[in-house]
Amino acid sequence: MKTQRTVITILSFAILLSLPAIVAAGQGEKYADLLQTAREKGFVRVIACLEVPGIDALTKASNRFVTGITDAAYLQSAYTADLNLEKAIGSVTDQVLQHLNGRDYSVNHTFSTLPCLALTLSPEAVSRLTDSPGIVALIEDRPIPLSESWTNHVKDKISYPQLQQSTEIVGAKEAWNLGYTGKGWFVAILDTGIYKAHEF
Structure with missing residues (x-):
């Protein structure tokens, strides 16, 4: 049995910014x-x-339990x-992959706690x-690249822009102006490590 659990409940804010690229099933234009x-x-x-029933x-x-x-x-x-x-x-993931049977695709990642599936797809x-x-x-x-003004400031892998600059970098103000508030979305921050010598 597990004594410690980590549950990531949804994708990052970058996905929210990708909303214009969302293609709801059957919506031809997008x-x-x-x-x-x-x-x-x-x-x-x-x-x-x-679409996972009862998600x-x-x-x-699943989230109501704590560690320790x-x-x-x-x-x-x-x-x-x-x-x-x-x-x-997993059941819905299997159904979707079965629906793709015979098509040219690859699975980049499956998730056990997110109702998502990362794929590479052919046109068919x-x-x-x-x-x-x-x-x-x-x-x-x-990937959502940094704007040119920010990439000019990057001197090495460690000196990326700071948190207070992130809303500008990810285009949050533009998303807010389009009416996207983030309501109903959960954000998970997946960190790649710790820089022990950072000045903070």
């Missing part, structure tokens, strides 16, 4: 952008947002809640995936 990218490059990387309740049940408690019944309940969440996401696979009943939306999985 779907055309992903298909065009796939045709131009021969492939397109996407994050597929999965809110399953996630809430050693009571066997408590740990069994935590394990069961995590397992139920993983099974539900993009077309097929938008018809999949397990898909809520497709988001192009692309």
Whole structure:
């Protein structure tokens, strides 16, 4: 049984900024952008947002447990809640991949606690995936580069812009002006490590 748990509940703010690239299943106009990218490059990387029945309740049940408690019944309940969440996401993931059977695609990453699937798709696979009943939306999985003004300030791998500059860098003000507030989204920050000599 697990004694410590880490549950990441949703994607980062960068995905929120990708909302214009979201392709809801069956929406032809936005779907055309992903298909065009796939045709131009021969492939397109996407994050597929999965329609997992009961995901809110399953996630809430999984997240209510905390680490550090050693009571066997408590740990069994935590394990069961995590397992139920993983099974539900895994089931929809399997259905989506089965729907892609015979198409040119590769799985970049599967998630056990996020209702998402990272894929690289051929144009044919993009077309097929938008018809999949397990898909809520497709988001192009692309890096968001720093603006030129910020990249000119980067002197080495450590001296990237600071947190207070991040809203400008990621285009948050533009997203807010379009009416995106972040309401209903959860943000997870995945850090790559610690720089012990940092001045903070």
